[in-house]
Amino acid sequence: MATHKTELRTVNVTRYITPLREGGSLPALAEADDDFKYVLKFRGAGHGSKALIAELLGGEIARTLGLKVPEMVFANLDEAFGRSEGDEEIQDLLKGSQGLNLALHFLSGALTFDPVVTQVDEKLASKIVWLDAYTTNIDRTVKNTNMLIWHKELWLIDHGATFYFHHSWSDWKKAAESPFPYIKDHVLLPQASLVEAINNEMIDQLSDEKLREITSLIPSEWLDWEGSEMETQEIREVYFQFLAHRRDHAHNFVKQIQHARETLI
Structure with missing residues (x-):
């Protein structure tokens, strides 16, 4: 934890x-x-x-x-x-x-991750693929890996394309339960053979307390959306509910990852 x-x-x-x-x-x-x-x-x-x-x-x-x-x-x-x-x-x-x-x-001197040059071990790859399925990150592909090698370690960058449900802001519960088919394009999918094995470990680290802690970081001025009738705290609560609900339905996207790997192999 x-x-x-x-x-x-x-x-x-x-x-x-x-x-x-x-x-x-x-x-x-x-x-x-x-x-x-x-x-x-x-x-x-x-x-x-x-x-x-x-x-x-x-x-x-x-x-x-x-x-x-x-x-x-x-x-x-x-x-x-x-x-x-x-x-x-x-x-x-x-x-x-x-x-x-x-x-x-700024990670000075960092190199863009190249899957041809650098091999990522199965557990780390599985954690990153799990993370990106959980946060619905559509942008960690071969064309745009959004990972850097710095001091011989793998660093994740650029999560601005996650949580794409909030651009339409409709039916967050349905979005939270979605399996996330875009995971088929993930650059580390071939190495992510331990997703089911690490699933409970990942879930256990995302307690309600921790998720509330993270969502409470969102500045109120970032939640003052033009045209929205929701109060800032209501919007923040939707983010928390989305994260908690998606965590509780992780089996949906874990199955999708497994299916995508079977298709790939």
């Missing part, structure tokens, strides 16, 4: 270094007032605060399950930040991201 208290530090962004032009969300390499460099993800980009919520929940659940994820911090952008930025697209992005954003510690 995980016993550590889930907390995030808050830093102030002091320098925008360079955009990281992967995908459409324009994350950036930035420096903060703690003198560390971070991969900064903006609430004013792409899917807005929902992508940050997905990143936060997905990353902290991975950490709870004992997987390696760069430290995440809340990153505050002052209203004056970025005024001198020459690129209009980036300037608009910075203006639209004032307040709290999310940043991940």
Whole structure:
């Protein structure tokens, strides 16, 4: 059982270094007032605060399950930040991201995981595949592995494509019980032979207390959705209920993983 208290530090962004032009969300390499460099993800980009919520929940659940994820911090952008930025697209992005954003510690010198070069052992592969089926992560494929090799260890990054149910926000219970067929495209599926064996271990680490701890991290300002009639605490409660219900119905996606592996083999 995980016993550590889930907390995030808050830093102030002091320098925008360079955009990281992967995908459409324009994350950036930035420096903060703690003198560390971070991969900064903006609430004013792409899917807005929902992508940050997905990143936060997905990353902290991975950490709870004992997987390696760069430290995440809340990153505050002052209203004056970025005024001198020459690129209009980036300037608009910075203006639209004032307040709290999310940043991940920059793993300097890390290499993109290549399944041809690096072999992942069966237990670790099974844990990662279980995690991604649980969080409905559609974005850990051969084309986009979203994993890095740093200090000879495997690190997970970029969980912004998890929990895709929240983009339509309809029938969360049905989404929680879904088997997740997209797992067939997972880059580590061939090695994930122990998913059934590690299932109870994974479930046991995701107690109601831990899931509430993680969902309580979501800043209220990220839950102030335009057009939504729900209060922020109601939205936060749906995230908790989704996670708890999906955990309790893990057999649905475990069976899907096994089926996908049988088809693959």
